Amino acid sequence: MNSRASQLKAFDRLLTIMDELREQCPWDKKQTMETLRHLTIEETYELGDAILDKDLEEVKKELGDVLLHIVFYSKIGSETKNFDIADVCNSICEKLINRHPHIYSDVKVENEEDVKRNWENLKLKEGKTSVLEGVPKSLPALVKANRIQEKVAGVGFDWEEPNQVWEKVEEELNEFKTEVQSGNQDAMESEFGDVIFSMVNYARFLNINPENALERTNKKFSKRFQYLEEKAKGLNKPLKDMTLSEMDVFWEEAKRLPK
Template sequence: MSGCWPSWPACGDPESGCPWDLRQTWETIVPHTLEEAYEVADAISRRDFEAVRGELGDLLLQVVFYARIAEEEGRFDIHDVARTLAEKLVRRHPHVFADVRYDSEAEHHAAWELEKARERVEAGEGRGHLDGVALALPALTRAVKLQKRAARVGFDWDRPGPVLAKVLEEFDELRAEIEADAPEARLGDEVGDLLFSVCNLARHLGVDPEAALRGTNARFEDRFRFMEQALAAQGRRLEDADLQELDGLWEQAKQK
């Protein structure tokens, strides 16, 4: 992202501003916004709070950037963004900013969801129970959100056991398609069903599947690098080892 945050108005000046900044649109900034959000998550997962500070600044720049484009188009500005956020926080927290009291966390959560549903209707997002779940979310995260919406109307299991059985059922269906030499599109459908059911199991276990997979990715990287380094110490490359030796190094990495 552009390093122009300390003097943003000058960077966006049509005459003397940063050429990269001046070329950007709503659409071109979106990939950078997603990247910066993931970099914040990565820095937090590493407990590197100096990096968190910097990454939060980069993410904040995205907000300022969008607001500046909107201001130039006569839509809104950064003050409107902050004001809208403040109003939303007050509206969704009547137990903090008004005299409303909830007798339980479940009652509080139900009121929160009811208010969000009302906001979606006012925004013209529809009245369906699955409306408003952003398409741009990571697929694992979106799967969990869809499942939570369905659970609100009782379309859900009440314990993990049946969900695990569903995972195994989907696994067996995928295996049957593989053995039947099914076309790629069919295999894709079955893999998707399996992933969706695994997300549902994670939800019932109180596990965030996106975070769980990030952790697995990190462990895979650590173990793979261990294998690279172990072979490099012998003057060899991964390509020089057979699968049996690589499996042995992998087990060493797991134990380490």
């Protein structure tokens, strides 16, 4: 691995290149925080894909893309004299020191749960009026549900045992089933949301990340369906002309493929 000196030299190189691009490249000169925002979101999702694929070479590349965006925003901030990369680094350093009194002060903790509780309580002391303030409004709903539950659990609003959570899942499933039978579309949607929310909560108790779990299933389904498409193409037969029974033969084959 690189030495600290080499790491700092590489970071300095990136800052120099950013200065040069901002001054000389027509595209880079035009960018604003607003124009970069959607690209940053896209890069973050690409990093997430690489992590789920366990492709460490790709993780390295995508981390570089995300880092570039951090440096880019900081460069724009320096041009308006609001902040620069040093301010960004010092800000997170101060936050980490303040949020880890068990490392940088004399607070004692027994385990990870104590750390989480301290973290949320410290944020309230810093002026936040709700533990949910730190949950971005634009998060995808599944991720947001997980973060909401983690946040409230951090201040003690939580179930005690996993079986209690599963009972809640069953309760919500029964309520959803009742509304399906009633045919009330709005009520069905509301109860279906409750089912998903309770399942996300149960996943948390089992140390399962629901977003990762669902994305694994998405990838698995896509791989199997693409296998089915290839087989249909080999038969020169469009999928729409195949019966479900015919398609199921190839689907079962796909399930036996190496993961």
